Amino acid sequence: MNIELFDPFRPPIPSQIExxxxxxxGTNSDTNSGTNSGGSGTLSGRLSAAPMSAVxxxxxxxxxxxxxTDGTVVVxxxxxxxxxxxxxxxxxSEDDxxxxxxxxWSRNSRxxxxxxxxxxxxxxxxxxxxxxxxxxxxxxxxxxxGGVDVGAIKSAQLKIRKDTCALIVTTEGHVFTVDWGKLGKEQRKQMRMKKRERKGKRGWAKRGGGHQDDESGLDDDEILELLKIKILCNPTSASYKSKMKAKVEKSTRMEHSTVDFATAASFDKSGHSVFVTTRDSVVVFGDEASANTHKELYRWRVEESTSHSTIKGITLSPKGNAFVLRSSGGKGGERVLMYAISCKDGKPDIVFKDPVNTSNMFDDCVFSNDGExxxxxxxxxxxxxxxxxxxxxxFLxxxxxxxxxxxHCMAYHPTRxxxxTGMADGGIDLWGIPSSWAAxxxxxxxxxxxVEYKEREDEFDLNVNVKEDSEQAETEDVDVVTVEKPAVYASDSEDEEEVFSLKMLGCGAEADAKDGLAVL
Known part of the structure; x- marks a missing residue:
C-alpha cells in the first residue's frame, strides 16, 4: 500500500457504503458465508449473524x-x-x-x-x-x-507501548490498570515444562469452541498473585465504604483516588497519563512508575453538566491535542463536548448536537484520521x-x-x-469514497x-532513447538493503516499530475454517 501516492486533494470524508x-x-453459522457485498443502503442480500459489539x-x-455478542472475534x-x-x-460472557x-491492537499488531x-x-x-x-x-x-462486587468489564484499552498492560473500566465505576507480563512469562515457562514431560505425546486436548485446555499448571491464587493491579478510581458510595474501610486502611496496595462513580477512561497519546470521566467531571492521573498507584494531577467539573446529565464516553484525537466527551440527559439532550487537552476550567470549546433531534442517542463517536x-x-x-x-x-x-x-460501534481507518461500522445484524459496513471517472x-x-488497442512500446515513455537510458542505468548503484519507512507514520516523539503481518490463509471456505487458539 503506497500511502505517498494518495491524492492529497481527495475528499477527506466518506460518502457511501462501499x-x-x-x-x-453468527447464530446461523450453517447458512452464513463470508461475503463482500456492495453497499446499497438496504437490507437486501444481508445475512443474519450475531450482532457486532466492537470493531x-x-x-x-x-x-x-x-x-x-456471541464472543467470537474475526480478523x-x-x-x-x-x-x-x-x-x-x-x-x-454470562450475558449472551x-x-x-x-x-x-498492540503497536506492532502482534x-x-x-x-x-x-x-x-x-x-x-x-x-x-x-x-x-x-x-x-x-x-x-x-x-x-476484599471480595467486593466490582461488576463487569465496561471497556478495556491497551497501553500505547506496553502490550501486557491494559486500562479497565467496570460497570460499578472502578478504573484500574492491570499488567500481566509476569503471568505470561510464568505460564509459558510452565507450558514448556509440560511439553518436555509429555515427550511427544499429544498436546493440549481440544475443547468446544476451537480452544484448548489450560495446562499451564498454575492455580487461581498463583495467577492472581502474578497480576500487577494499580487502582485509579474507586466509587465512594456508602455501601462500598462500609465494606472496604477495614481493607483499605490495612493494605499498602490500596492507595487510590476517592473519585465518584467513573463512567469512562482513556490513555493519552503517550500512555503516561489517564483521563477518567465521572458523571459530571474529568480527572487526570499521572503514571507513577515506582509506585503501585497513579497520582491524581488535577480535576475539573464539566460546565455544561446538570444534575440529570451523565458523561458516557471519552475519545482523544489522533494528534493528542484535544478530546471529546459524550454527554446525555438534561435539558441539552445528547451532546458531544470538545475540549483542548490542557483544559482545566471545564468550559467546552465546541458543543456538537444532532440538528434534527437532540434526543437521539449517540452510540459511538470517533475522530477522523487527521483529526479534522x-x-x-x-x-x-x-x-x-x-x-x-x-x-x-x-459545521455539519x-x-x-x-x-x-x-x-453498535465504529472505527475510522488510520490512513484512508x-x-x-458494526451493525446490529452482525455485518460490518465499510463507508468510503466511490471512484467517479466522469469527474x-x-x-x-x-x-x-x-476495442482492441495496440500500444507502441515507447508511447508513454518520457524519453524515447531507451537504449541510451539503459546503458546509463547500468553504472548506477541500487540500494536493496535500506528500508524506507512511510513518512505518514513518522513522528519526532515516537520511534517507529516493525509491524507484524498475518499470513493469508485463503478466502471463502478456506478462511471460514475455525482457527485453533491455545489458551495458556
Missing part, C-alpha cells in the same frame, strides 16, 4: 478486528476484504447479548486484546497456532478489594445515521444514512477515508464493446 463484511460467526483497526490499517484483511482469522467463543466488550465480562484475552497472533493468555481481571480486583472531522453514530428516522462535523468550527459537513439498523472526463462514454 462493501459489507459478514462472517460465519478496531490496527495501527497501520491493514487489518480490522471485529467482535460479536479481516482490509484490502482483500477476506477473513484472516476466526476465534469462536474466545470471550466468555454482551460478548466482546472491547478490542484493541497482540490483539479482547475483553469480555470478567476476563481479558490477549491473543498472540505471531504464534502458530495463536496463543491466548486469559487474564481474570475482575476476580483479581475483587480479591484485592468528528463522526458520531446515531439511530434516527428508523435507520442508522452518521453525523460528520468539522472539528474546528462545529455531511449526514450519511445507512441501512435500517442500529450502528474509510469508516467501519475526470465529463465527455466520457462507455463503449458498447471492447
Amino acid at each position: 462493501a459489507t463484511l459478514i462472517s460465519r460467526s 478496531k483497526f490496527n495501527r497501520r490499517g491493514f487489518y480490522l478486528a471485529a467482535g460479536h 479481516w484483511d482490509v484490502l482483500s476484504r477476506c477473513p484472516l482469522r476466526t476465534f469462536p467463543s474466545c470471550v466468555n 447479548e454482551i460478548g466482546v466488550v472491547s478490542l484493541d 497482540t490483539l486484546m479482547a475483553a469480555g465480562d470478567e476476563d481479558v484475552l490477549a491473543i498472540n497472533l505471531a504464534a502458530t497456532p495463536a496463543e491466548g493468555i486469559r487474564v481474570p481481571v475482575i476476580e483479581g480486583l475483587s480479591r484485592l478489594l 472531522h468528528l463522526v458520531a453514530a446515531t439511530y434516527g428516522r428508523s435507520k442508522g445515521v452518521l453525523l460528520l462535523w468539522t472539528s474546528d468550527q462545529n 459537513a455531511d449526514t450519511l444514512e445507512g441501512p435500517n439498523l442500529a450502528m 477515508s474509510c469508516i467501519a 475526470f472526463a465529463p465527455d466520457f462514454q462507455a463503449l458498447p464493446s471492447n
